[in-house]
Amino acid sequence: MSSVTPRSWQGFAALALLAVAVLFWPIVHATPGYGIAAAALIFLLLLLAIAADNFPPAIGAILLFIGAHGAAWILVAGITGNEGTARAPFYLLLAAAWLLAWRCVTILSALRPTSRWAATALRLIIPAIFGAWILIIWEAVTRGAGIPFILLPPPSAIGARIANSLPILAADVRQTIFKAVIFGYVVGSGAGFLTAILADRVPFFRRGLLPIGNMVSALPIIGVAPIMVMWFGFDWQSKAAVVIIMTFFPMLVNTVAGLAASGHMERDLMRTYASGYWQTLFKLRLPAAAPFIFNALKINSTLALIGAIVAEFFGTPVVGMGFRISTEVGRMNIDMVWAEIAVAALAGSVFYGVVALFERAVTFWHPSVRGG
Amino acid sequence: MTGASPAVVSASKLGLTFSTNDGPVQALTDVDLTIGKGEFVSFIGPSGCGKTTLLRVIADLEKPTSGTISVNGMTPEQAREKRAYGYVFQAAALFPWRTIERNVALPLEVIGLSKAEQVERIKRTLDLVNLSGFEKKYPWQLSGGMQQRASIARALAFDADLLLMDEPFGALDEIVRDHLNKQLLELWERTNKTICFVTHSIPEAVYLSTRIVVMSPRPGRVSDVISSTLPKERPLHIRETPEFLAIAARVRDGLHAGHSYED
Amino acid sequence: MTGASPAVVSASKLGLTFSTNDGPVQALTDVDLTIGKGEFVSFIGPSGCGKTTLLRVIADLEKPTSGTISVNGMTPEQAREKRAYGYVFQAAALFPWRTIERNVALPLEVIGLSKAEQVERIKRTLDLVNLSGFEKKYPWQLSGGMQQRASIARALAFDADLLLMDEPFGALDEIVRDHLNKQLLELWERTNKTICFVTHSIPEAVYLSTRIVVMSPRPGRVSDVISSTLPKERPLHIRETPEFLAIAARVRDGLHAGHSYED
Amino acid sequence: MDSFRDKIVPVTSILVGIVVVWYVFAVILNAPFQRDLDRRANVTPGVVEFMGKTLAQPKPTLPAPHQVAVNFFENTFLRSVTSSRSLVYNAWVTLSSTLLGFAFGTALGIVIAVGIVHVATLDRSLMPWIIASQTIPILAVAPMIIVVLAAIGITGLIPKALISTYLSFFPVAVGMVKGLRSPEFTHLDLMHTYNASRAQTFWKLRVPASVPFLFTSMKVAVAASLVGAIVGELPTGAVAGIGAKLLAGAYYSQTIDIWSALVAGSVVAALLVMAVGIAGRLVDRAMGGRAA
Amino acid sequence: ADKVTLQLKWVTQAQFAGYYVAKDKGFYDEEGLDVDIKPGGPDIAPEQVIAGGGADVIVDWMGGALAAREKGVPLVNIAQPFKKAGMELVCPKDGPIKTEADFKGHTLGVWFFGNEYPFYAWMNKLGLKTDGGPDGVTVLKQSFDVQPLIQKQADCISVMTYNEYWQLIDAGYKPEELTVFNYSAMGNDLLEDGLYASEDKLKDPAFEDKMVRFVRASMKGWKYAVDNSDEAAGIVMDNGGQDENHQKRMMGEVAKLIDNADGKLDPATYERTAKALLDQKIITKEPSGAYTTAITDKAIK
């Protein structure tokens, strides 16, 4: 152990945690608990990781990765059968592994790979490690502390549930996302955009419409959703209507702000061409507003999903992500609830990612994209 | 030359006062000025004397607070709507999301030229300002002087009868400047455009102009108007003739009168 | 002067290539240059030849892609971190949300000067560039030349030993320019600062400099370095002396050599 | 900017337009049920009488504006503000958690944005998970959050405010990441030449440059906070607040109550958004903002 | 006094009058209890609240309680104040459905959130598919109101005898215009509103004693509420109930479900409920120890 000298504060902290963990031995207050081999392996892996910090970045990062995650794996696997019996060392060792993973991410973030391929890989790996640790800590704490399944199931159970319920999940995604969300998102964002243009074009509407647009801003879903079910029926159309209402305001506000964002000299330039309202709009003001408009599109990409799901808590056909969530809560199948949530999170991230890609392509000239 | 041709710009008792957080600023007072068709008028004067403001009033980008002004016999607004003039701003004002050629294409799109005509004009004006080869670059990939030249190309491509140019050659080296001066004179002679030209360079003003308007600051007034006696045909070496130097001296005196430095 | 004093800037085989959407652009190649303490070096060259880029490399705003450069014997980065230089950008780059005096105060706040010291320096430098009375105005309420002067004031207030100035007087009329030239020379003599100065005006370059670096474009190279034989004490009328004109002619030749115009 | 008086005419005329359309829809939407009723009661009213009846149902599909107005007026002005049936009281309950949540959310959003802009590790790792977090339907997890918080002894205002926070931090984070990255390159270069610290560049350049983005995001965030506060009221037993009114109304099909609670919510929302707008304009003016 | 927290399954209304009456009339005080009654709502799962430690005892339906038990929250029925179920399916007589034979091809409103089991059991018995095909029924997840019927979005909807049924009456339907399928009457009912506590805690004699006193006082409250129905409705109103008339009516209907207010669970009904849940795979194995009569035995001596 004396040969292991940490190089970062994470390394020091991890070493200290290991020492404290030894003081409070054992890991669980149940017999048989962890075997001597498993415990030794955890320590070995963690010490290896601490030592690896001194290696060249690329190798160090790989060893840190192996050490931290290997230790975490053994630790979490070992709690099987002993759920709810974890003692302090369990959490201390987990914390040590987490710190080392953090160190690993720090090293990875600092790497400036030359090949495009490696850069892309890094861009994926770093958030993946971060996410993995959310799951590891979640798994370890729910199982270590024995948190009731119906309050919060461990991710492993959720994963198993996802794997077993793919057809149901697919049907729900089809109903909620491909019908309500996409339609509502397009129409709602479009309506917010057009309203902003209308308000911009016609001063009468600017004065009259914007204050009223503000009132739409916070029409609470739970108030609106039942009304929409009344008006548009219980199928996806009413959910789309809720999404429209939810996505309208962010787009309105952002477009209005964006339309004010173009520079004075540029506007003067267009004036000298006696450029008409629409030409100035399309050639100058909308491109200048694009960063704002994309902000709205990004915010809406997640709002639309929340809106559609929550709207399904009211009246729906017996399919859809929101329907499933509210129904399975009642059946105490909380793992299914989280499976839907996980799918929603994945879909939302993809949705957001697509919007962000478009943003990069369209507003490539903006300092925030050029790397300000 | 002034009297005969119809007035393109005609201002009388023109005044403009900006109100700012910190009291009013008189940018122009009592400006009387008539510019005839086909004239090349330079405006020269110390920094902050109101040259830009005057050009902006002509261009209907600023409303005068007193006096009257007409452009082509109409209000500046009507003239602007008729696309009576092209304007080169003091700063380049290129759109960052457009490449250089697309920036030059901007006014052409606005007036609705055919694609072929656009391509032709872009090529011609970019050649003129020596930016061939940079068509596909974005503004931030160009040097300061190149950006300024792109903005000149954009105004020339617009091809209006009245050109308002606010220090177009400020950021250019002597040689490019001489080159562009010559090109501009050629263009002016060929097309009989009317040009209002702001500059800080006395030789440039004398070399180019049929008339030089000297302005003095705070409040911005026209302190002298000097008609050039130089022939319309002007080779570069005319700048060493005594006639040229005499006019330059008079401009310099006018400028000094308006300045407050003790030196 | 060059040999004896310690090198402030020393570049060897310096090269910089930008990669753009549309292929690489060689902005600098094989630049060898040593600037000694207390020198006043002007850079002159056609638009787009790499003057700004060179200044930016010295200032650690751009990383060279080949060759080496040191500033005050350190890397440009270390020098920047030691606040070795003040920089006047080609565009004024004033913060639109700050008044003129607050813009000038910006670097002073950053280096943590006392309020009293700040007030004193702001007053002094704004006086120097003739902007007293405009302290409370916002940048957009100033003319182009006034904005440029404000940015000069800001750099002078920073008061570093090395001054990098990118066409600081481009938008100024002759008289203000002469005035500021004189002020700058005075300041330089008094404080023994080292100044790197980009300009398009040959007389300005000759009048101010101890050495003139002539650059030529595509790819940007140093084509000539001319040491001035003028005395350190330079009244304005030195510009009519044969010695002055001889140097100017040499600079002009160097410039022409780098240009591609047939005239 | 338009003065208040300039706005009165357009706002009222548009409101009048909305009310007219509303009446038309009220008649149309309430007609089928009224026809059923009449048929079962075996009466055949004239057109005017029929329309009158559609606008006077006790539990209409779409309450007529005057029904909502009367209900709103009674519950706003005729009840003591401490009564649990007073809209003022309920709006206040909601408003307090909204404001607290909005304050938390804005602060959290800014902190996250600052982290993302300044720390490469966070930029790469945090954003995807923040996005994922936002796709979790709050109404599904709100009860669990509230149960868990109650279990560790946190009850009352805080849990509701936390749900507001959860909804409102995201627009601020997204907007501020953009805003803090929007300074021009020459301005960043300038700060660079001063060797300004990150903190100095942040305060003197990034923050002022982000202001338009900040206030735009805050408008969206304050609206989201209000939605969050209302949603957060449900799993706490919905005892008080606009959300409680909505729920009680929905549960007993008291559509008029629902609509007057909705109107109350909208008024609160409009006021909040306008307040943010005014704050934005004041800041803009203090920054020498130039009229458009 | 000993503190007890009771989590209700729904918002404050006469459905829970017994507990409010017991609190208001001081029956809990008499037993040395300080009871905190937490109202529920559409998205409160009492099972989660008790699992999170937010309540000592909950009002729940047996389906949810047994499902939670299987998922590791050892709920035990300690008393069953509601002897009969109040859920029914109603269809307007002027609609297409008059008898069970008419269901095919029509849309039915069903409450989910754990309340759907009796419906599915019933459809199962009728041999009807529920996937929306032409030879089955289309199921609509009904919100907590009666709008789907008024809007004609469904041909029949779920109601509680004591609540939504009366909202239909208020909306202008006359009782004779409605066809009612009552789950209890059809023998398809599952046990509603029982009191459940955690098995682990019940092992503690002090807690058990507390529950005995709680059930005793609660049943006393129920008895009082049944006997003084209007006063009980008033007490509910004082505690946040809405619409006094409605609460009075509800109290009247709830009284019919309470029976003799001894709170004793009938093992036969329990067995039937458990079997129905097993049949529908809501639970996968025969529950054991999911109820105890020890508490009610001690409480009602």
Ligand SMILES: Nc1ncnc2c1ncn2[C@@H]1O[C@H](COP(=O)(O)OP(=O)(O)OP(=O)(O)O)[C@@H](O)[C@H]1O
């Ligand atoms: N928008 C404005 N608001 C307030 N004052 C202004 C505004 N624009 C210009 N000014 C003031 O008007 C005066 C004239 O400005 P103008 O830009 O016309 O000068 P200029 O002659 O073009 O100077 P330069 O040669 O420096 O460009 C200056 O004092 C300036 O401060």
Ligand SMILES: Nc1ncnc2c1ncn2[C@@H]1O[C@H](COP(=O)(O)OP(=O)(O)OP(=O)(O)O)[C@@H](O)[C@H]1O
């Ligand atoms: N960010 C960039 N990306 C790509 N190319 C660039 C970039 N900046 C400058 N260049 C190119 O580098 C060359 C030199 O530019 P630089 O700005 O140094 O010229 P300069 O000598 O300062 O010219 P000017 O006198 O016009 O300001 C130019 O051809 C320009 O197009």
Ligand SMILES: Cc1ncc(C[n+]2csc(CCO)c2C)c(N)n1
């Ligand atoms: C979301 C949701 N919808 C309906 C019910 C059904 N339900 C069970 S008890 C009760 C109150 C009596 O009227 C009602 C309506 C529920 N529990 N949750």
Ligand SMILES: [Mg+2]
């Ligand atoms: Mg100007």
Ligand SMILES: [Mg+2]
């Ligand atoms: Mg340059």
